């Protein structure tokens with residue numbers, strides 16, 4: 001299968017724009033990467049730009065083995081090792097979203113398990129570990145390895161006093177799940193601040209996940225978020 005880099009860059013730019021619009025904006029911080037099929041490289045959002053500003057021409061190329069930038073004029077994020085070490089440890093992962101969304105970050109400090117209180121909580125029924133090896137930036141391959149270890153086989157993890165990292169098989173699914181993790185954390189914070197909430201059972205959680213997050217629905221959800229992102233681009 002031929003690799004269409006142009007299309008991948010367009011999709012990655014939309015992922016960044018969607019994250020900005022849907023609760024993951026944090027100044028110029030936060031990053032998304034996608035694996036280039038058949039190559040030991042990733043496409044990645046560069047440093048110095050907000051998620052909403054990213055267009056295909058900003059995207060840089062990074063070598064997975066070394067974490068070094070091999071293409072692109074813009075600066076690389078220092079936390080590149082979250083991406084490269086997860087890509088090495090998880091061949092099933094093609095996309096990594098790392099960001100500092102406010103509700104997931106607040107939730108990361110509480111040591112609570114994420115419960116399926118709203119629909120979105122069911123996405124993480126296989127577990128959502130908390131990385132607490134350090135709360136500092138992940139600026140070395142060694143720390144990246146620790147993040148990958150903490151992630152295990154899960155779809156994402158909270159990073160204590162830092163943010164969240166979500167992984168997946170495609171840009172579309174990973175971006176959506178990062179957006180939905182933030183919503184799940186927000187709903188749990190609201191519910192626990194107001195009382196002692198009930199949550200969906202483990203068995204029903206799997207059923208709900210399979211009902212709601214089908215490939216067809218996820219495709220429609222992505223298309224909808226892209227339409228919203230296009231409107232926001234026109235307004236800016």
Ligand SMILES: [Zn+2]
Pocket residue numbers: 030079098099100162163
């Ligand atoms: Zn970070």
